[in-house]
Amino acid sequence: MGHADTLLAMGGAFVAAAVLARLGSRIGLPTIPLFILAGALLGPHTPGFVLVDDPHELEMLSALGLVLLLFYLGLEFHLDDLKAGGRKLTLAGIVYLILNVGAGLLFGFALGWGTSEAFVLAGVLGISSSAIITKVLVDLGRIGNPETKAILGIIVIDDIFLAVYLAALQPVISGADSMASAAAQAGRAFGFLLVLATLVRWGTGLIGRLIATRDNELLVISFLGAAVLMAGVAEEFGVADVIGAFMVGLMLGSTSSGDRIRELVNPLRDAFAAIFFFAFGLSIDPGDLPSVLLPVLVAVVVTLAMNLLSGLFTARMYGFGPEPTANVAITLTARGEFALILATMAASAGLDERLSPFIAGYVLVLAVLAPLAAGRSRWFARGLGRLLPGHRSGKETKETAGEARKEAAPEPVAAEG
Numbered sequence: 001m002g003h004a005d006t007l008l009a010m011g012g013a014f015v016a017a018a019v020l021a022r023l024g025s026r027i028g029l030p031t032i033p034l035f036i037l038a039g040a041l042l043g044p045h046t047p048g049f050v051l052v053d054d055p056h057e058l059e060m061l062s063a064l065g066l067v068l069l070l071f072y073l074g075l076e077f078h079l080d081d082l083k084a085g086g087r088k089l090t091l092a093g094i095v096y097l098i099l100n101v102g103a104g105l106l107f108g109f110a111l112g113w114g115t116s117e118a119f120v121l122a123g124v125l126g127i128s129s130s131a132i133i134t135k136v137l138v139d140l141g142r143i144g145n146p147e148t149k150a151i152l153g154i155i156v157i158d159d160i161f162l163a164v165y166l167a168a169l170q171p172v173i174s175g176a177d178s179m180a181s182a183a184a185q186a187g188r189a190f191g192f193l194l195v196l197a198t199l200v201r202w203g204t205g206l207i208g209r210l211i212a213t214r215d216n217e218l219l220v221i222s223f224l225g226a227a228v229l230m231a232g233v234a235e236e237f238g239v240a241d242v243i244g245a246f247m248v249g250l251m252l253g254s255t256s257s258g259d260r261i262r263e264l265v266n267p268l269r270d271a272f273a274a275i276f277f278f279a280f281g282l283s284i285d286p287g288d289l290p291s292v293l294l295p296v297l298v299a300v301v302v303t304l305a306m307n308l309l310s311g312l313f314t315a316r317m318y319g320f321g322p323e324p325t326a327n328v329a330i331t332l333t334a335r336g337e338f339a340l341i342l343a344t345m346a347a348s349a350g351l352d353e354r355l356s357p358f359i360a361g362y363v364l365v366l367a368v369l370a371p372l373a374a375g376r377s378r379w380f381a382r383g384l385g386r387l388l389p390g391h392r393s394g395k396e397t398k399e400t401a402g403e404a405r406k407e408a409a410p411e412p413v414a415a416e417g
Contacts, residue, residue: 010275012051013058016042017274028139028375030132032336033367035274036360039281046286055282058275063241064228065276066344068269069337070242071227073130073159074249075262092150092314093157096332099306101126101161107302111295113352116173120346123165124359125303129336129367130155131273136331136371147324150314151331159246162338166240167193169342173349192237196230196247208255216264223252223261224268242341273337280340280360283347288357296361303366307333312384322381330377334370339363 016038017031024034042051052058104125108118133155137143167189199207211222227245234244252261289296311329314320320328343359346352373380 006057009052009057010061012042013039013275013278014271016051017278021274028372030135030334030367030371031274032129032132032277033364035277036281036284036364039278040284040286041281043282043284045284052282055279058279058282061272061275062279063276065269065272065274066242066337066341067227067231067245068265069131069273069276070246071223071249072262072265072269074246074251075253075258075265076130076249088317089150089153090157092310092317093154095313096154096310097126097157097161099310100128100303103302103306107299113354116349117346117352117355119169119172120342120351120355121299123162123169123342124335124339124362125299125306127158127162127165127335127338128155128332129334129338130159132334132336132367132370133331136334136374139371140375142327145324145327147318147320147327150318151328154310154314154332163193163243163246166243166341169345170240173345173351188237189239192234192239193243193247196244200247200250204251204254207251208257211252211255212257216260219257219260220264220268223248223265226252240341240345276337277340280343283356284360285357288354289361292354292358292361295358296365299358299362300365300369303333303335322384323378325384326377326380327374330370330373330380333366333373335363335366 017035020034020038021031024031040046042049043055044050044053101122105118105122107125108121109115111117111121113121133151137148137151142148170189211219211226213219213222227248230244230248231241232244235241252258307329310332311325314328315325318324339359340363343356346355346359
């Protein structure tokens, strides 16, 4: 592809994603499925104008978007949040993973597409979308709600599991030819993760001093270089590149420059993440979607059921009423960037070609359904009232929420005169 063609493809991708996202925002749709839709409409598999003939033409920009997404999640992740949540938060996250990942694995085996494919589907169905969930909570003004602490805590557990899961998945889908070979690949990957974890635990101070600067330009170059470099090193050790970026974010987020880095990385993350989702859309052949429609619908039902069970379990631990319970269950159903990461890994490993259209359809349905349903959680709360004895009315729900806020507050707030 020539220089002019490259610029046209890049510029067209940004403009197309922006136009659809603007239109979607008018009716309350999240941006991720719209970016994917833009890629699908302008890709080689859809009749009409073709902006990009080959999805690989945007491969490097797409990879950078993925690195920045996970780098940002690392910045937002705090081990102190997990410690403060204590046993309840940890248990809620573990139960969520057992229900969703376990159901995803069983669903994968039931499809009969292959063992490696089943392990990929366990992650696809089991891990929620931090990006969509965070946007939903902000857009609906629920950041201060008592149940939001539980939602974010479950996301934290998801992130921890994701690092281990991706490291373990790599040798499984890479087609290791023997148990010894698979064990060697897994050992190498976990060894690298151990080194990174050691740096996070004891090297943050040194890293903070090395990267500290008052110049924003130098700070951007420093953290971007560190994230991309570590992503490449991780890949060399058989660990998904995004985990290297995540761990760098984890380190830098705890330094004195952490707040400035979070502010500076936002526009970069949003721009290049849009290209990642757009590039994924380019690879979707709409003609393949009807062949996986039934599995997609079954998977959506399975996810909704597992999230309902997880929400009920969390509600009983925290004493939530119907509305907060509905908020937990519905908000966490969103699936997005992690599922697409797994789709990319599966395609690179040459797994069953039905995985990509299945994951695309599954993500599109839940990425649209979850935010829309979250905005109407009161409708679902009415039905949940029967499953939560002692919380049958909206008044009781509000009282419970008020009590939870009082318990969560570190100090009493003096009333203003």
